[in-house]
Amino acid sequence: MDSPEQAPQSSDAAAEEELPPYRIEKARSSRSRCRTCRRKIDKDKLRLGVLLEGPYGTGYLWHHLTCAAKRRADDVEAAYAQHCFEDELELPPIEELRALREKAEEAKKNRKQAPWVERAPTGRAKCKHCGEPMAKGSFRVALLREVQFGQQIRSAPINVHPGCVAAELLAEDCATEAEGFAEQVRANSRDLEPAEIEAALAEIGEVG
Numbered sequence: 001m002d003s004p005e006q007a008p009q010s011s012d013a014a015a016e017e018e019l020p021p022y023r024i025e026k027a028r029s030s031r032s033r034c035r036t037c038r039r040k041i042d043k044d045k046l047r048l049g050v051l052l053e054g055p056y057g058t059g060y061l062w063h064h065l066t067c068a069a070k071r072r073a074d075d076v077e078a079a080y081a082q083h084c085f086e087d088e089l090e091l092p093p094i095e096e097l098r099a100l101r102e103k104a105e106e107a108k109k110n111r112k113q114a115p116w117v118e119r120a121p122t123g124r125a126k127c128k129h130c131g132e133p134m135a136k137g138s139f140r141v142a143l144l145r146e147v148q149f150g151q152q153i154r155s156a157p158i159n160v161h162p163g164c165v166a167a168e169l170l171a172e173d174c175a176t177e178a179e180g181f182a183e184q185v186r187a188n189s190r191d192l193e194p195a196e197i198e199a200a201l202a203e204i205g206e207v208g
Helices: 013-017 066-073 073-081 094-110 162-169 179-188 194-204
Strands: 022-025 046-054 057-062 116-119 140-151 153-158
Touching: 022 073, 046 066, 046 073, 046 153, 057 066, 057 179, 066 094, 073 162, 116 179, 116 194, 140 162, 140 194, 162 194, 179 194
Parallel strands: none
Antiparallel strands: 022 046, 046 057, 116 140, 140 153
16 A cells, blocks of 8 residues: 655644645646556646545545546545635636536446346457357356455456356356346346347356
8 A cells, every 4th residue: 555645744743733634736746646546646737635644644645636526526525615725726616526526426327237238249259257259249248257456356347158157156256146146137237128138048047
């Protein structure tokens, strides 16, 4: 875990305690990383700092201002309300940042949830279970598989043949449950007609 960027030192300990809980500024260098997207914050890009007091001192954890608007809207609102920035700093209107949050929430709401069934758009992709190609226009089933990112384990969607679903659900790294599988597929397969979903479930067969 990256250490927070230390706040400027002061000879007066009381002054350090009075650091604002937030700070919006232009990045002074390109060394810090956004704690939301994990990418580098380029020099002069607007960033939001959230004050952290820890065993190694007091400092700010930085986020791109636009990333914070999408994921930490309450912090952005508080930083604007408390005027945690220099007067001469040019900032986007808070309404613009609120619009970013609304757009992000809408995208999250519309994001597909595994498991679901869809038609393969091309014939180039291969089944993540058996390794064989999935024919264009054929059914493919999205399941979740545990994937390690650094020291974290996350669930990422994979596509498999309907006939490979039962075996994949038994895999140790499969993060999709067999219980209630058909009901979840019916609820999540928004791009198919009900008759197509039932046809796909027939190809999948019994699971669990």
